[in-house]
Amino acid sequence: MDRRSVEWLLFVASLLWCTTHQARLTVSPSFSQLFEDDSVSLSCEEVDRSAGWTVRRNTTKRQRTQCGVGWGQQAGSSCTISYVDPHDSGVYWCESRRGSTSNIISITVVPGGAVILQSPVLPVMEGHDVSLQCKTEDSSELPADFYKDGSLIGTEPTGHMTIHHVTKSDEGVYKCHISSRGESPPGWIYVTGKTTSTPPPTFTSSPPPSSTSPSSHLWFMLLLHLVVFCPYVISTVLMASLHGHRPSGHDLPVSMVMTSPTQTEQGLYDDLDDITTEHHF
Numbered sequence: 001m002d003r004r005s006v007e008w009l010l011f012v013a014s015l016l017w018c019t020t021h022q023a024r025l026t027v028s029p030s031f032s033q034l035f036e037d038d039s040v041s042l043s044c045e046e047v048d049r050s051a052g053w054t055v056r057r058n059t060t061k062r063q064r065t066q067c068g069v070g071w072g073q074q075a076g077s078s079c080t081i082s083y084v085d086p087h088d089s090g091v092y093w094c095e096s097r098r099g100s101t102s103n104i105i106s107i108t109v110v111p112g113g114a115v116i117l118q119s120p121v122l123p124v125m126e127g128h129d130v131s132l133q134c135k136t137e138d139s140s141e142l143p144a145d146f147y148k149d150g151s152l153i154g155t156e157p158t159g160h161m162t163i164h165h166v167t168k169s170d171e172g173v174y175k176c177h178i179s180s181r182g183e184s185p186p187g188w189i190y191v192t193g194k195t196t197s198t199p200p201p202t203f204t205s206s207p208p209p210s211s212t213s214p215s216s217h218l219w220f221m222l223l224l225h226l227v228v229f230c231p232y233v234i235s236t237v238l239m240a241s242l243h244g245h246r247p248s249g250h251d252l253p254v255s256m257v258m259t260s261p262t263q264t265e266q267g268l269y270d271d272l273d274d275i276t277t278e279h280h281f
Contacts, residue, residue, distance in 0.1 A: 023053045023077070023094040023102040026122070032187045033108045033116040035137050037083045042067075044077040044094035044102060051096035055079035059090035084109045108185050112137050115184045117176045123190040130166050134159040134176035134184060145177045166191050 024045040034040060044053040054077065055067040065071065067079035071088065081088060089109045094102035105121050118133040134144035134156075144159040145152055149172045154161060159178065163170055171191040177183040 022047050022100060023051075023096070025055070025092060025094045025102045025105055027092075027105060027107070030121050031116075031118045032106060032121040033110065033118065033185060034084055035114075035116060036085050036109055036111050038109075040081050040084055040107070042072075042079045042081075042092055046077055048096075049077075051098060051100065053077045053094045053096050053102075055092060056095050057090050057092045059087060061087060086111060106188070108187070110185060113181075115176065115178050115182050117174060117184040117187050119174060119187050119189055123192040124166055126167055126191055126194050127165055130163040130170070130189065132161040132163070132174065132176070134161075134178060136178065136181050142178050142180065147175050147177070148172050168193070 026043050026045055028041045028043075042055050044055060046053050054074065055072070056064055057067075057071075058064060062070070066074075068074035072079040072081045077094070084107075086109045089107060091104050091106050093104040103122075107121070108116075110116055114137070116135050118131075118135050120130060124130050132146060134142075134146070136142065141158040141160075143155060143157050145155050146161050147153060148170075159176070168191050171189060173186045174189055175184050175186045
């Protein structure tokens, strides 16, 4: 098999590995903005339960922390935060023991007395309806202005707006404003096409891992084999070389084989045998 074929097989194997070890993060309630002291539950919908999926997050205080370690209560592949506070604002995702990751969602927690925009935290299918609610902590139904990408798109007397049959053009940043209460934080609404069978690309808060080309991997494997096996090969060659230079009975001169040794010669031969024995490997 040539090098190009090996590289192609490695590439296909890596794609299969990435596509067969995935999970999807879901949230309940399924809103991107929450009030302080609200409760939220995050769950990893697993394809491979043996991968050991857990919920992780990045916040302004700490990075890549796991549920149950300083925040939240872990139960299997789910995580519950009973009373959220503004420090829980950040991005959340599922991660396996192998390092695979799920989609990423953003959650914003606002202090009491503020205004939030209740909008879908997960992407919305094109053609579906989207419900927006400009909400106060006491759940008062007050008139609210709604904005998309900084432009006013409508005013609703009860603070509730529905966008019918959304398209990709409806994707963007939304916020709402209640004159007597204030303005909500901005929140993204993502729209995915009807024909899309997999989740759209997700946004990460950390740079993606650097990629290593298959050819570099091959060179690394070759170097690894050389490092592991070279000492063995060198020692084997040295042993064979020393054994090949060892004198044997077939190498003795004819005169030494046919005549009886003198006493002095016998002592020399004994010394030679001792030397040979000491250098035997």
